[in-house]
Amino acid sequence: MQHTIALFVNDQPGVLTRVATLFGQRGFNIDSITVGASEEAGLSRMIITTTGDDHQINQLMKQLTKLIDVISVTNLSKNPFVSRELALIKVSAKPSQMVELNGIIEPFRASIVDIGPNSLIIQATGDTEKIDALLVLLKTYGIIELTRTGSMAMARSNVVEAASI
Amino acid sequence: MSIGAATLRELRNLPELKLGEEITGAETLLRCLILEQVEYVFGYPGGAVLPIYDSLYSSYLKHILTRHEQGAIHAADGYARATGKPGVVIATSGPGATNLVTGIATAQMDSIPLVCITGNVAQNLIGTDAFQEANITGITLPITKHNYFVRDIRELPKIVKEAFYIATTGRPGPVLIDIPKDVCNMKAPFYYPESVQIRGYQDTLVPSDEDVATFIQSIQWAKKPVIMAGGGVLAAGADKELLAFAEKARIPVINTFMGLGSFPGDHELALGMPGMHGSYTANQALLNADCVIGMGVRFDDRITMGRTKEFAPKAAIVHIDIDPAELGKNVTAAVSVAGDVKSTLEKAIPLVRACDSQAWIDQLKEWQQAYPYRYSKGEQLKPQEVIELLYNTTKGEAIVATDVGQHQMWVAQYYKFKNARSLISSGGLGTMGFGFPAAIGAQIAHPERTVIAVVGDGGFQMTNQELAIVKQYQIPVKVVIVNNQVLGMVRQWQETFYDSRYSQIDLSCSPDFVKLAEAYGVKGMRASSREEAEKVWAEALAYDGPVVIDFRVATGENVWPMVAPGDTLDQMVMGDE
Numbered sequence: 001m002q003h004t005i006a007l008f009v010n011d012q013p014g015v016l017t018r019v020a021t022l023f024g025q026r027g028f029n030i031d032s033i034t035v036g037a038s039e040e041a042g043l044s045r046m047i048i049t050t051t052g053d054d055h056q057i058n059q060l061m062k063q064l065t066k067l068i069d070v071i072s073v074t075n076l077s078k079n080p081f082v083s084r085e086l087a088l089i090k091v092s093a094k095p096s097q098m099v100e101l102n103g104i105i106e107p108f109r110a111s112i113v114d115i116g117p118n119s120l121i122i123q124a125t126g127d128t129e130k131i132d133a134l135l136v137l138l139k140t141y142g143i144i145e146l147t148r149t150g151s152m153a154m155a156r157s158n159v160v161e162a163a164s165i
Numbered sequence: 166m167s168i169g170a171a172t173l174r175e176l177r178n179l180p181e182l183k184l185g186e187e188i189t190g191a192e193t194l195l196r197c198l199i200l201e202q203v204e205y206v207f208g209y210p211g212g213a214v215l216p217i218y219d220s221l222y223s224s225y226l227k228h229i230l231t232r233h234e235q236g237a238i239h240a241a242d243g244y245a246r247a248t249g250k251p252g253v254v255i256a257t258s259g260p261g262a263t264n265l266v267t268g269i270a271t272a273q274m275d276s277i278p279l280v281c282i283t284g285n286v287a288q289n290l291i292g293t294d295a296f297q298e299a300n301i302t303g304i305t306l307p308i309t310k311h312n313y314f315v316r317d318i319r320e321l322p323k324i325v326k327e328a329f330y331i332a333t334t335g336r337p338g339p340v341l342i343d344i345p346k347d348v349c350n351m352k353a354p355f356y357y358p359e360s361v362q363i364r365g366y367q368d369t370l371v372p373s374d375e376d377v378a379t380f381i382q383s384i385q386w387a388k389k390p391v392i393m394a395g396g397g398v399l400a401a402g403a404d405k406e407l408l409a410f411a412e413k414a415r416i417p418v419i420n421t422f423m424g425l426g427s428f429p430g431d432h433e434l435a436l437g438m439p440g441m442h443g444s445y446t447a448n449q450a451l452l453n454a455d456c457v458i459g460m461g462v463r464f465d466d467r468i469t470m471g472r473t474k475e476f477a478p479k480a481a482i483v484h485i486d487i488d489p490a491e492l493g494k495n496v497t498a499a500v501s502v503a504g505d506v507k508s509t510l511e512k513a514i515p516l517v518r519a520c521d522s523q524a525w526i527d528q529l530k531e532w533q534q535a536y537p538y539r540y541s542k543g544e545q546l547k548p549q550e551v552i553e554l555l556y557n558t559t560k561g562e563a564i565v566a567t568d569v570g571q572h573q574m575w576v577a578q579y580y581k582f583k584n585a586r587s588l589i590s591s592g593g594l595g596t597m598g599f600g601f602p603a604a605i606g607a608q609i610a611h612p613e614r615t616v617i618a619v620v621g622d623g624g625f626q627m628t629n630q631e632l633a634i635v636k637q638y639q640i641p642v643k644v645v646i647v648n649n650q651v652l653g654m655v656r657q658w659q660e661t662f663y664d665s666r667y668s669q670i671d672l673s674c675s676p677d678f679v680k681l682a683e684a685y686g687v688k689g690m691r692a693s694s695r696e697e698a699e700k701v702w703a704e705a706l707a708y709d710g711p712v713v714i715d716f717r718v719a720t721g722e723n724v725w726p727m728v729a730p731g732d733t734l735d736q737m738v739m740g741d742e
Contacts, residue, residue: 008365013314014302014303014306014314017303017306018306021306021307022307025307055493058493059490059493059494062489062490063490065365065489065490066488066490067311068310068311068331068363068366070365071364071365072365
């Protein structure tokens with residue numbers, strides 16, 4: 001089963017290596033990883049998706065917690081959470097096909113962000129399944145280049161919290 | 166021993182600094198070490214650490230110049246194992262640093278507190294493949310508890326403070342500090358932080374009262390309980406608590422290899438070591454127990470044989486460990502207590518009552534009498550006899566450092582350790598070449614005790630250059646070479662699992678160890694028979710100084726009993742007697 005794990009880490013050189021090394025050392029695969037600033041200066045948040053059974057993920061999280069530069073580890077998959085990724089997709093298409101393409105991407109709330117004589121770039125955001133679905137549709141045109149950020153994720157505010165606001 | 170005359174009090178009597186006086190990074194480092202109450206550093210100089218060695222020139226710190234960086238780190242490790250205090254080692258950049266790698270991994274596997282200081286090239290050269298440059302923080306990342314690359318002198322004191330704190334608290338382990346040469350030469354006013362705050366770091370782990378109550382409830386009903394005590398008992402300094410708990414609860418105690426010494430080996434409740442080369446009784450105890458209490462153990466594959474599901478098949482398992490990641494890692498316990506063994510037992514001792522275990526204890530005693538460790542004596546001197554001789558003459562009171570292989574297992578079987586921190590051996594990584602330098606470190610820590618390095622003729626040759634320092638500093642280690650002319654444990658496995666196809670194990674062309682010792686100015690002796698062994702060993706024990714004894718023993722001896730990897734403990738082979 002795929003798990004989405006959020007790490008709160010020191011923003012220091014080598015921290016990404018420490019985390020990545022631990023995955024390798026303990027025999028885990030990183031499906032995707034995103035790193036960026038967090039709400040607190042000097043700390044970054046990593047969102048990692050990985051696959052394993054409950055026992056394996058439990059062990060992985062305990063090992064991650066032991067890293068000195070890791071402040072906290074949360075398994076987001078345990079509770080409802082919001083997950084998004086960004087994709088840039090360069091599709092083989094002429095400007096004349098724009099209208100047709102717009103019709104395809106509009107339901108996905110994607111947009112065309114660059115137009116060339118023989119190709120254009122589509123920007124899409126959403127959860128992983130949505131972007132996968134869009135890619136299936138765009139495949140018929142020919143995908144020249146694809147880059148995806150991997151999932152960013154955040155736990156949903158729970159009902160109690162929402163009520164108190 | 167003669168290692169400088171400065172006492173600890175003198176050490177801390179540092180020259181006072183004027184307000185705002187700036188000192189170099191190298192001096193800063195040494196001041197920090199002294200404030201951490203470091204008495205000895207083990208090391209080897211080189212280009213990138215010249216500023217540190219220049220500062221050492223006028224420092225009270227006692228530096229032991231080993232003849233190889235690997236010797237330095239194993240000695241620091243032996244010092245740490247024998248005392249519980251952190252061992253400190255200094256090496257230069259590049260090859261100096263990489264020579265520490267085996268020693269760092271050894272300490273990491275056995276949770277030994279070390280602070281390793283390496284020099285590196287100046288920061289303007291970092292990343293240019295400069296002379297003697299190696300990315301040692303990258304190399305040691307998976308084998309340290311934590312490591313640091315120091316970028317500025319102003320962060321150096323905080324890093325040293327944190328390094329000692331991390332190495333010695335929680336589950337101990339090695340920490341490396343890599344200091345580029347320019348940081349050693351930078352100047353800044355000195356300060357030393359009084360305390361450490363590392364967010365998210367768990368330094369101590371005292372179990373909750375509820376967890377301890379659950380633990381007690383879950384063992385009190387047991388008719389066939391057994392404690393399996395490991396290295397975590399020693400790391401926590403909980404040997405006295407273990408004794409009190411076991412006696413009050415009337416629960417027999419198995420010691421894992423790393424836990425030997427945490428419970429008196431000659432106690433009526435002591436069952437010895439379990440696992441691959443464990444005693445019949447210890448393994449039968451695990452097979453038949455209705456309750457197994459793991460204390461500071463990690464259920465390593467030399468005990469479970471990798472068959473974790475079939476381990477202790479009739480028992481409810483209770484697992485106490487300071488490292489939450491160990492709970493449920495290898496074996497799933499019915500009750501898990503995240504806590505250090507000492508504070509757990511301190512809470513548990515007042516609560517626990519005696520278990521109804523007398524029939525079980527009697528049964529175990531019967532097994533012990535019927536199936537002791539055994540070997541047959543013959544014409545030739547047997548390696549087991551040598552270890553028994555050591556035990557009988559030192560009454561289990563000596564510190565014994567071992568190398569890795571058959572002799573290591575015979576020490577575990579025949580030397581019944583009475584005291585904690587007396588077996589100094591690489592259990593997890595199984596590092597050949599460890600025993601002799603580690604014994605040196607242990608002897609430096611305990612000049613008044615008998616320290617014996619039991620080594621094979623193979624492993625001794627990996628680090629025997631340290632004979633130079635036992636001579637130089639008159640360190641009275643007794644080096645016992647169990648010389649069977651082969652790589653014995655490899656020979657045993659080739660005999661057992663590879664149809665006696667003996668491949669690359671012949672050590673018959675080793676040097677004359679007596680002459681080798683003498684070449685270093687160290688007393689050398691030899692024994693080839695039982696009578697010679699007794700005579701020579703008595704002389705060695707009485708001798709006030711380092712000595713090497715070459716015990717010529719039978720070649721074909723195997724370590725029994727044995728459980729093959731992948732088998733379960735009930736498939737123990739008792740040997741060819």
